Amino acid sequence: MQPVLNVEDVKRVEVALTRVGVSISELMHRAGCAAAQEALALGDVQNAVILAGMGNNGGDGWVAAEALLAHGVNVKVVTPIEPDQLSGDLARQVAQRAVRAGVSTLVGPSRDELEGLLSASDVALDCMLGTGFHGDVRAPFDIWIDCVNSSGVRVVAVDVPSGLSAQTGHAPGACVVADLTVTMLCLKPGLLADDGRDVCGSIVVAPLAEQTEQIVVEADPVAWRTDLEDYLDVMAPPTTAVDKFSRGSVLVVGGSSRFVGAPILAARAAARAGAGYVTLAVPSCIVPQVQAHVLEIPVVGLPCDEDGTISKDAVPIVTKLAEKRSAVLAGPGMRVSGGTVAVVSALLASPTPLVLDADALNCIARLTSGKLQDFPEILRRSTPLVLTPHRRELGRLVGKEENPPASLVDQLEDARKIVWSDGGSELVVVAKGTATGCVGVEQAILPKPGPAALATAGSGDVLGGIIASKLAQTYGRVDNLPLLCALSCELHGYAATLAMERMGSRGVMASDIIDELGIADDALGERVTFPDADNGDENN
Ligand SMILES: NC(=O)C1=CN([C@@H]2O[C@H](COP(=O)(O)OP(=O)(O)OC[C@H]3O[C@@H](n4cnc5c(N)ncnc54)[C@H](OP(=O)(O)O)[C@@H]3O)[C@@H](O)[C@H]2O)[C@@H](O)CC1
Ligand SMILES: Nc1ncnc2c1ncn2[C@@H]1O[C@H](COP(=O)(O)OP(=O)(O)O)[C@@H](O)[C@H]1O
Numbered sequence: 001m002q003p004v005l006n007v008e009d010v011k012r013v014e015v016a017l018t019r020v021g022v023s024i025s026e027l028m029h030r031a032g033c034a035a036a037q038e039a040l041a042l043g044d045v046q047n048a049v050i051l052a053g054m055g056n057n058g059g060d061g062w063v064a065a066e067a068l069l070a071h072g073v074n075v076k077v078v079t080p081i082e083p084d085q086l087s088g089d090l091a092r093q094v095a096q097r098a099v100r101a102g103v104s105t106l107v108g109p110s111r112d113e114l115e116g117l118l119s120a121s122d123v124a125l126d127c128m129l130g131t132g133f134h135g136d137v138r139a140p141f142d143i144w145i146d147c148v149n150s151s152g153v154r155v156v157a158v159d160v161p162s163g164l165s166a167q168t169g170h171a172p173g174a175c176v177v178a179d180l181t182v183t184m185l186c187l188k189p190g191l192l193a194d195d196g197r198d199v200c201g202s203i204v205v206a207p208l209a210e211q212t213e214q215i216v217v218e219a220d221p222v223a224w225r226t227d228l229e230d231y232l233d234v235m236a237p238p239t240t241a242v243d244k245f246s247r248g249s250v251l252v253v254g255g256s257s258r259f260v261g262a263p264i265l266a267a268r269a270a271a272r273a274g275a276g277y278v279t280l281a282v283p284s285c286i287v288p289q290v291q292a293h294v295l296e297i298p299v300v301g302l303p304c305d306e307d308g309t310i311s312k313d314a315v316p317i318v319t320k321l322a323e324k325r326s327a328v329l330a331g332p333g334m335r336v337s338g339g340t341v342a343v344v345s346a347l348l349a350s351p352t353p354l355v356l357d358a359d360a361l362n363c364i365a366r367l368t369s370g371k372l373q374d375f376p377e378i379l380r381r382s383t384p385l386v387l388t389p390h391r392r393e394l395g396r397l398v399g400k401e402e403n404p405p406a407s408l409v410d411q412l413e414d415a416r417k418i419v420w421s422d423g424g425s426e427l428v429v430v431a432k433g434t435a436t437g438c439v440g441v442e443q444a445i446l447p448k449p450g451p452a453a454l455a456t457a458g459s460g461d462v463l464g465g466i467i468a469s470k471l472a473q474t475y476g477r478v479d480n481l482p483l484l485c486a487l488s489c490e491l492h493g494y495a496a497t498l499a500m501e502r503m504g505s506r507g508v509m510a511s512d513i514i515d516e517l518g519i520a521d522d523a524l525g526e527r528v529t530f531p532d533a534d535n536g537d538e539n540n
C-alpha cells in the first residue's frame with residue numbers, strides 16, 4: 001500500500017529529512033532531476049519548455065531545465081520575472097545556476113510567443129504552482145495554463161498540476177491537464193479525488209531519499225492507497241467443497257411502496273458477487289412486484305404501515321431471519337419511519353455482520369439527532385458493522401447536513417469522527433464519493449476509484465449488496481475489514497468499467513453493473529493473483 005499524506009504533513013517530512021542530513025536544496029535538486037528523468041522517459045524529447053513559477057515549484061523547474069540540458073535537450077525556461085529577481089533564496093540560486101549552465105530563458109512572454117514556443121516543443125514541464133498554491137490562479141499563470149492546455153503538447157506536472165489543490169482535489173479555476181504528474185515524497189489526497197482525477201494523468205511518486213519511506217509512514221498517513229496485490233489477504237481461496245449456504249447467505253432488508261427497485265438491485269448484486277443464498281425482506285404490500293423481478297431470490301413480506309414502509313411489527317421477523325444469515329444489508333429504499341428506525345435498531349443489536357446503507361443511515365441520523373459521534377454505544381458490537389454513506393448521508397450522520405464533506409479529506413475526517421468515537425475494529429465507514437475511503441479505527445484505505453459511470457441512481461445499492469456478499473462469504477472471520485470493503489469497491493468500479501464497454505460511458509445503469517459483477521470478480525481475482533500481467537492504470 002502507498003501512504004497518502006496531508007500537505008501540511010509533507011512539510012513535516014521535509015523537515016525530518018533535513019534532520020537526517022538531506023537538505024532542502026538537495027531535495028530540490030533531486031526533485032528537479034526526477035522530473036527531468038520522467039520527461040525523458042516519455043521518449044523523443046529534443047525540445048522542452050519549462051514553465052516556472054516564483055516559489056520552490058519553480059525552483060524544481062530550473063533544476064529540471066539544467067538536467068535536461070545536460071542530456072542534450074534544447075530547453076527554454078519561461079518565467080514571469082528575471083531569475084535574479086526571484087525573492088526566495090533557494091529558487092533564485094538554482095535559477096541563477098541554471099542560467100550560468102547555459103539554460104535559455106523567456107521572461108514574461110506574450111500569449112503568441114508562448115503559443116509558438118509550446119507548438120515547437122516535445123514536452124512541457126509544469127512548474128508554476130505546487131503545494132504553495134492558494135486562492136484563485138493569478139496572471140500570468142492563468143493565461144499560461146490556458147496556452148499549455150490548448151497546445152496539445154505532452155505535459156509533465158511537477159509535484160501537482162498547477163491550479164489544483166494537492167490537499168482538497170479542487171481546481172476552482174484554470175488548471176493544467178497533465179499526461180503525467182511526478183509528485184514529490186508521497187501521494188497527496190488532492191491528486192486522487194474530484195478534479196485531481198481529471199488533471200493528473202498517471203502519477204509517479206519520487207521518494208527523493210532512501211529515508212523517505214520510513215519518515216512518511218511515521219508522519220501518520222491520512223490514508224493508504226491499495227496496490228492490487230494487497231487484496232490477496234482478503235481473497236477467498238477457491239474451493240469446490242461448498243453448498244449454497246456455505247457460500248454465504250445474505251438477507252437484504254429494505255424497500256417501500258415508493259422505492260421498489262433499490263432492494264432488488266442490492267439483492268441481485270449480492271447474488272452476483274458470490275453469495276450462495278440471498279433473501280429479500282420487503283414490506284408485504286410490494287412483494288408481488290418485487291418477486292416478479294427476482295426468480296432466484298425468495299422474497300419475504302414484512303408487516304407494512306399505511307404509508308407503504310416496514311412497520312415496527314416487523315422487528316421480531318427481521319431479527320429471526322437475520323440470525324440465520326451470514327450477513328445482513330439494510331437500508332436500500334426503506335425510507336425513514338418509526339418502523340424502519342425500530343428495524344435498524346434491532347439489527348444493530350443482533351450479532352449478524354451488518355451493512356447499513358441509504359435510509360438505514362438516515363434512520364441512525366434520526367435516532368442520534370445527527371450526532372452519531374456522540375452516541376458510540378449505538379454502534380458498539382463484537383461482529384462486523386459497515387456503514388456506506390455518500391457525502392450527504394455522511395454529513396447528516398455527523399451534524400453537517402447543511403455543510404456535507406466536499407472533498408476526500410473531508411470524507412475521511414468525518415468518517416473518523418464516527419469510527420474513533422466507537423474505537424472498535426469491527427466498524428468501518430465506507431465514505432463514498434468520486435474517490436472512496438474505507439475508514440477503520442486504525443487506518444483508512446483508498447481503493448482505486450471506479451469510473452464516473454458509477455454516478456448513476458442505484459449504484460450505491462449495488463455496492464451495498466457487494467459488501468454484504470463479500471462479508472457473508474467470510475462468515476464474520478475477517479482480519480482486515482477496511483481492506484475487504486476496499487476490494488468490494490474495486491469490484492464495483494471494475495464491473496462498471498466492463499459495463500461501459502457494452503453501454504458506453506454515459507449509458508450505464510445500475511443493473512448493467514450487476515450484470516458484469518461475476519466476470520469482473522473473476523478478472524479482478526486474476527489481476528490480484530498475477531499483478532505483473534496487469535496493464536491497467538493504477539493511479540487514478
Ligand atoms: N515537499 C518537499 O519536500 C519538496 C518540495 N519541493 C517543491 O516545493 C513546492 C512548494 O514550494 P512553495 O512552498 O515555495 O510553493 P509553490 O507551490 O512554489 O507556490 C508558491 C508561489 O506561488 C505563488 N502563488 C500561490 N498561489 C498563487 C495563485 N493562486 N496564483 C499565482 N501565484 C500563486 C506564491 O506567491 P504568493 O502567494 O506568495 O504571492 C509563490 O510565489 C512543492 O510543490 C515542490 O514542487 C521540492 O523543491 C523539494 C521537495
Ligand atoms: N464520479 C465518480 N467517480 C467514481 N465513482 C463515483 C462517482 N460518483 C459516484 N461514484 C460512486 O458511485 C456510488 C454511488 O453511490 P450512491 O450515491 O449511494 O448511489 P445511490 O444512492 O444512487 O445508489 C458510490 O460507490 C460512489 O463512490
Ligand SMILES: [K+]
Nearest residue numbers: 126129160162
Ligand atoms: K506544478
